[in-house]
Amino acid sequence: MRGPGTLLGTLLGTLLGGTLLACTSPADTHHPGDTSSGPTDTAGDTSAPVVADWCDPQGQATGLPVGTVDCTDGVCEVPAGSFWMGYPDPQRPAECPEHQVSLSAYAIDQDEVTVGSWLSCAAEGACTAVPEHCLDLAPALALPVRCVDWDQAQAFCAWRGGRLPTEAEWEKAARGDQGALYPAGPTVPLCADANYRASVSYCSDGVVAVGSYKLRSAYGLLDTAGNVWEWTSDWFSATWYRDAPDTDPTGPTQDCVDTVSGFGGTCRQHTLRGGAYNTTSDNIRGSSRSFAEPQVYDVNIGLRCAYDR
Amino acid sequence: MAHRSQALMLPLTLLGIGLLGCGMLGCGTLAPNDTQPAAGDTATPGDTGTQTDTGAGSTGGMDTASPYTSAEMCATCHQRQYDEWRQSMHHYASRSPVFDAFAAKAYRDSSGEIGTFCTGCHTQLGTEMGEPGSTTAATRNALSLEGVTCDFCHSAVGHSGVVGNTAIVTAHDGNKYGPYDSDAAAFHTSRKSDFVTSADFCGSCHDVFKFPGIQIEQAYSEYLTSPAAAEGIRCQDCHMGVTPGVPGPRPTGPSAVVDGKPYGDREQVNHRFIGPDYSMLDNFPYEDDVEASAAAQEEYAQQQQTLLDNAIRIRSIDILRGMEQPDQSLHLDVELESLTSGHNVPTGFTSERQLWLHVTVRDSIGNVIYESGDLDSYGDLRDIHSWDVDAGLVPLDKDLINLQSKNWVAPRDYDSVGAIDETLPLSETIFPFDGNFIERYALEPLEIRPYSWDVALDQPFTGPLQVTAELRYRNLPPYLLRALQADELVERLRTFTIDTATAGVL
Numbered sequence: 001m002r003g004p005g006t007l008l009g010t011l012l013g014t015l016l017g018g019t020l021l022a023c024t025s026p027a028d029t030h031h032p033g034d035t036s037s038g039p040t041d042t043a044g045d046t047s048a049p050v051v052a053d054w055c056d057p058q059g060q061a062t063g064l065p066v067g068t069v070d071c072t073d074g075v076c077e078v079p080a081g082s083f084w085m086g087y088p089d090p091q092r093p094a095e096c097p098e099h100q101v102s103l104s105a106y107a108i109d110q111d112e113v114t115v116g117s118w119l120s121c122a123a124e125g126a127c128t129a130v131p132e133h134c135l136d137l138a139p140a141l142a143l144p145v146r147c148v149d150w151d152q153a154q155a156f157c158a159w160r161g162g163r164l165p166t167e168a169e170w171e172k173a174a175r176g177d178q179g180a181l182y183p184a185g186p187t188v189p190l191c192a193d194a195n196y197r198a199s200v201s202y203c204s205d206g207v208v209a210v211g212s213y214k215l216r217s218a219y220g221l222l223d224t225a226g227n228v229w230e231w232t233s234d235w236f237s238a239t240w241y242r243d244a245p246d247t248d249p250t251g252p253t254q255d256c257v258d259t260v261s262g263f264g265g266t267c268r269q270h271t272l273r274g275g276a277y278n279t280t281s282d283n284i285r286g287s288s289r290s291f292a293e294p295q296v297y298d299v300n301i302g303l304r305c306a307y308d309r
Numbered sequence: 310m311a312h313r314s315q316a317l318m319l320p321l322t323l324l325g326i327g328l329l330g331c332g333m334l335g336c337g338t339l340a341p342n343d344t345q346p347a348a349g350d351t352a353t354p355g356d357t358g359t360q361t362d363t364g365a366g367s368t369g370g371m372d373t374a375s376p377y378t379s380a381e382m383c384a385t386c387h388q389r390q391y392d393e394w395r396q397s398m399h400h401y402a403s404r405s406p407v408f409d410a411f412a413a414k415a416y417r418d419s420s421g422e423i424g425t426f427c428t429g430c431h432t433q434l435g436t437e438m439g440e441p442g443s444t445t446a447a448t449r450n451a452l453s454l455e456g457v458t459c460d461f462c463h464s465a466v467g468h469s470g471v472v473g474n475t476a477i478v479t480a481h482d483g484n485k486y487g488p489y490d491s492d493a494a495a496f497h498t499s500r501k502s503d504f505v506t507s508a509d510f511c512g513s514c515h516d517v518f519k520f521p522g523i524q525i526e527q528a529y530s531e532y533l534t535s536p537a538a539a540e541g542i543r544c545q546d547c548h549m550g551v552t553p554g555v556p557g558p559r560p561t562g563p564s565a566v567v568d569g570k571p572y573g574d575r576e577q578v579n580h581r582f583i584g585p586d587y588s589m590l591d592n593f594p595y596e597d598d599v600e601a602s603a604a605a606q607e608e609y610a611q612q613q614q615t616l617l618d619n620a621i622r623i624r625s626i627d628i629l630r631g632m633e634q635p636d637q638s639l640h641l642d643v644e645l646e647s648l649t650s651g652h653n654v655p656t657g658f659t660s661e662r663q664l665w666l667h668v669t670v671r672d673s674i675g676n677v678i679y680e681s682g683d684l685d686s687y688g689d690l691r692d693i694h695s696w697d698v699d700a701g702l703v704p705l706d707k708d709l710i711n712l713q714s715k716n717w718v719a720p721r722d723y724d725s726v727g728a729i730d731e732t733l734p735l736s737e738t739i740f741p742f743d744g745n746f747i748e749r750y751a752l753e754p755l756e757i758r759p760y761s762w763d764v765a766l767d768q769p770f771t772g773p774l775q776v777t778a779e780l781r782y783r784n785l786p787p788y789l790l791r792a793l794q795a796d797e798l799v800e801r802l803r804t805f806t807i808d809t810a811t812a813g814v815l
Binding site: 094132133200201202205206229258259272275276278279280282283288289290291292295296297298299300 | 413414417419420442443444696700738740743745792794
């Protein structure tokens with residue numbers, strides 16, 4: 001696929017570290033990327049407590065993959081019970097605080113929804129087409145469907161007799177009861193076990209067929225770490241965990257905050273979970289939260305469905 | 310061989326970038342929503358005030374205080390500079406829907422980890438006010454919507470660490486920094502700054518590296534080793550001069566007009582910062598006047614054409630019949646020549662700039678018997694991104710000469726030292742942040758590059774034949790806009806024809 005030319009793999013950025021260049025300016029100088037005054041609590045409230053007040057780095061979960069695997073015909077049962085949600089890292093305030101949440105019993109797809117399943121739904125008229133270039137037609141029917149917007153995802157799950165999982169449901173199924181960061185625990189998966197971007201390089205050349213790896217979550221789910229982002233039903237608010245109910249939370253409905261230090265107001269983005277083939281190991285952590293507006297589709301956004309029990 | 314005669318110029322054309330200004334600007338205070346200064350505003354040096362009105366959009370938890378002055382206030386005394394800047398891509402930087410879409414994806418795919426990496430250059434004021442990196446033009450406040458604005462550049466005093474990634478340090482000490490010292494102005498003092506007038510200043514945003522690990526813009530790095538740099542020609546000389554892409558003398562005139570009275574007799578620099586990008590909004594630069602905006606965009610486009618004409622040309626073209634099947638095969642030769650001494654052509658953000666040859670061969674009655682560099686039904690070149698090629702509707706353009714840089718993804722066996730195992734399966738990614746190495750096809754400064762290829766045709770042809778090569782440019786490919794869900798912008802793409810050359814054979 002490659003033509004002639006000069007190959008230039010520049011790794012300067014990696015060598016320079018993970019944040020914007022440090023500002024060493026004197027007190028009366030400013031740096032555009034210097035927002036080090038710290039996140040604010042709520043919209044307009046610049047006297048909010050520092051992150052540590054509600055992001056105690058002393059987590060209580062063990063971080064081990066605790067759960068029961070009960071999967072049949074591609075659907076995994078998750079019994080009623082509590083689990084630890086979030087991650088106590090002040091550097092990731094949207095995941096704070098780590099908090100205990102109790103969920104009713106539910107079930108969830110073991111795999112990400114495939115192209116084949118999507119075509120079946122579309123053939124019955126229950127799903128609208130995704131852009132053709134995202135379909136990965138036969139013989140790649142086992143690839144995860146991509147370029148699905150939130151409404152399309154909802155429609156698919158309804159066709160399948162379910163719904164999109166809430167953020168809490170997704171997280172419990174992916175992490176287990178004790179807040180495992182990755183399916184097997186605190187250790188970043190090897191490329192042999194998950195499809196993501198391992199530092200500079202990639203584990204694979206784009207998406208892979210669902211269920212390609214043996215690595216499974218505490219509740220038996222596959223590909224929760226990487227491959228494609230997965231829609232959840234919740235609206236995204238970066239400060240939601242501070243106020244969320246501890247039983248069957250379904251996400252905020254108003255006063256969403258884009259980022260911890262950001263805009264507040266109308267909820268306009270839904271939460272994405274799980275990272276994708278082109279995201280780093282940070283983003284495939286079970287606690288990692290991203291977001292997109294409902295109409296967004298992308299080559300690395302897919303879904304899996306949940307079911308009431 | 311048909312050689313074209315064109316005077317060889319040695320311009321420094323920073324394709325893909327605009328550069329930061331050097332003029333002197335007025336100072337005062339203004340709420341972001343205001344468009345006119347308050348009567349009798351007699352702000353004194355050091356009185357920079359505080360912004361209190363956040364203007365358009367929600368501000369949430371953003372710290373709306375800013376030590377900066379709106380460009381609208383600068384216009385009070387510096388109308389000429391303001392009018393030029395208003396048309397510039399620096400002004401457009403925080404309004405661009407393409408930028409917003411790019412940044413949103415980068416933000417999404419990093420779960421927000423990318424922070425203000427992108428907006429730190431596209432809206433320094435917004436970033437300093439605490440605007441999150443996920444903010445789009447729809448919710449920026451008025452100061453943030455000024456993009457790379459007057460007071461930011463003229464408050465710059467240096468950079469921190471390595472040049473690049475908006476590592477600019479600013480001072481708010483009542484001085485405005487530029488090419489001159491002056492204590493004459495009532496509103497601010499002026500201080501000569503070697504930094505603001507240097508290429509380093511431009512490089513502060515026109516080298517982009519780090520996230521997550523490759524140099525996705527390297528105009529400044531290219532410049533550092535260029536003939537232009539060796540001659541002491543700076544970015545500002547070519548992008549803020551009279552003729553875009555060519556350094557030369559500038560006219561002199563007043564640097565400010567206060568209460569109708571001109572001040573100063575100074576070199577006047579062009580604050581349009583002519584580069585190869587252009588607005589894709591109907592109402593830029595005049596938010597409430599589409600007609601005036603269209604006229605301004607056309608004027609800007611004419612200067613872009615000049616810039617491009619001074620950047621690259623077709624040096625020669627030739628066509629021969631094939632040796633073995635002279636009535637069914639051709640041999641084509643084209644030489645491209647960079648006229649740019651300061652950086653590669655094209656430069657700028659990887660994956661974006663398309664600079665390609667559209668080659669057509671016609672037979673004796675004018676029928677096209679061969680074509681390369683033509684577009685598919687979506688407006689894309691017939692390369693691996695063409696949906697029509699993918700669908701088998703048109704053949705792959707295997708002869709395509711396209712100087713666009715390409716971002717590639719190499720799987721994990723990639724040698725992080727930089728060597729690529731050529732046998733590895735590689736795939737191209739259109740998003741610069743996704744690439745883990747870049748293949749660059751751009752011409753290096755002043756490079757002359759020959760292209761030579763054979764064409765086998767399905768049917769015999771009748772001579773004489775004529776080959777026409779057009780050198781074309783556009784700042785974005787349609788497939789990239791579609792991938793960003795900005796399909797509606799495809800029709801806004803403007804393709805420039807930089808050069809045309811012909812040759813014939815009997």
